[in-house]
Amino acid sequence: MILMSQFQKRCQTTTRYTLLHCAQCLNIRGLTAHRLFRDDLVRWQQLIAPFWLHDLMAGVAVTAMPSGEWRLFEVGCEALDLFLQSHIPGAAYLDTNSLEEEPFWNKVPDPDLLRALLDAGIRCDTTVVLYGRHTTAAARAAHLLLYAGVKDVRLLDGGLPAWQRADLPLATGAAHVYPPATAFGAEFPGCPQYLIDTLQAKALLSQRDGALVSIRTWEEFTGKTSGYSYIKARGEIPGARWGHAGDDDDMNSMSTFQQPDGTMRPAHEICQFWRDEDIHPHQQVAFYCGTGWRASMAFYYAWLMNWERISVYDGGWFEWSSNSPDDFNAD
Numbered sequence: 379m380i381l382m383s384q385f386q387k388r389c390q391t392t393t394r395y396t397l398l399h400c401a402q403c404l405n406i407r408g409l410t411a412h413r414l415f416r417d418d419l420v421r422w423q424q425l426i427a428p429f430w431l432h433d434l435m436a437g438v439a440v441t442a443m444p445s446g447e448w449r450l451f452e453v454g455c456e457a458l459d460l461f462l463q464s465h466i467p468g469a470a471y472l473d474t475n476s477l478e479e480e481p482f483w484n485k486v487p488d489p490d491l492l493r494a495l496l497d498a499g500i501r502c503d504t505t506v507v508l509y510g511r512h513t514t515a516a517a518r519a520a521h522l523l524l525y526a527g528v529k530d531v532r533l534l535d536g537g538l539p540a541w542q543r544a545d546l547p548l549a550t551g552a553a554h555v556y557p558p559a560t561a562f563g564a565e566f567p568g569c570p571q572y573l574i575d576t577l578q579a580k581a582l583l584s585q586r587d588g589a590l591v592s593i594r595t596w597e598e599f600t601g602k603t604s605g606y607s608y609i610k611a612r613g614e615i616p617g618a619r620w621g622h623a624g625d626d627d628d629m630n631s632m633s634t635f636q637q638p639d640g641t642m643r644p645a646h647e648i649c650q651f652w653r654d655e656d657i658h659p660h661q662q663v664a665f666y667c668g669t670g671w672r673a674s675m676a677f678y679y680a681w682l683m684n685w686e687r688i689s690v691y692d693g694g695w696f697e698w699s700s701n702s703p704d705d706f707n708a709d
Contacts, residue, residue, distance in 0.1 A: 455475065501563045525570065587660070
């Protein structure tokens, strides 16, 4: 069931696109030149705006059109009830519990990840568009899809709140179900270098051009709090660099990386506060947080900027502090 919004028909002027600045004439609450793509990202087509997605769903020929089949997923964690109440029309639901597992909420074993993707109808050549109520959940899925080898993974900038602010239609009821895929179509995982374990994280700390980067709040980084109700240890990995995160009292916040509306800050601003912490694009960089969501967001933003030697330390602070109880800086 579609929940009708106040979305009004477009102006009669022809839509014009340029390679990096795609603008559309709109007649929505006075907006006249909505910018659909950014000019500060190398992989600009992978961070999409609500109106671009709306046009794609409507069958309009858009810039950066998927070359083949595409899939739309809302990503959440045990949030199906919220999805049933409202979601972007035509979206399927992807739960992070199918991608990560206890005790440390690391990636599920590769055979299980492959099965989850095939069951969702995702092949290596499927364009996958992700969004979430929290963009960190969608970023977690995006990172694992890139690790798997999905070639075209796109993220709705600002997530569902951005879609709602644009006053675009919402739907209620059951999720769309895509037909399962019979084969992934390529070697799996296709990009194993995008994820490292604890042993590799320890090795990175002694690597001359390595940077193990904590995407945690200052309160977490300095050992004032663990950040999580289920993580007892407070402190930080010795030698880690602070990559920033968000509000001190919200482990899902990435406000330092995002505008007040939840969209990505200008790339040069992110690069600047990383540079201030001696984090640079030429380095071998691994991001981590408590379990993986915020680190995946930082990874995805760096990937958009074409940082080439990046990964996520999947175990993060949870696994490090559990398995190496005497090897961290505590308050």
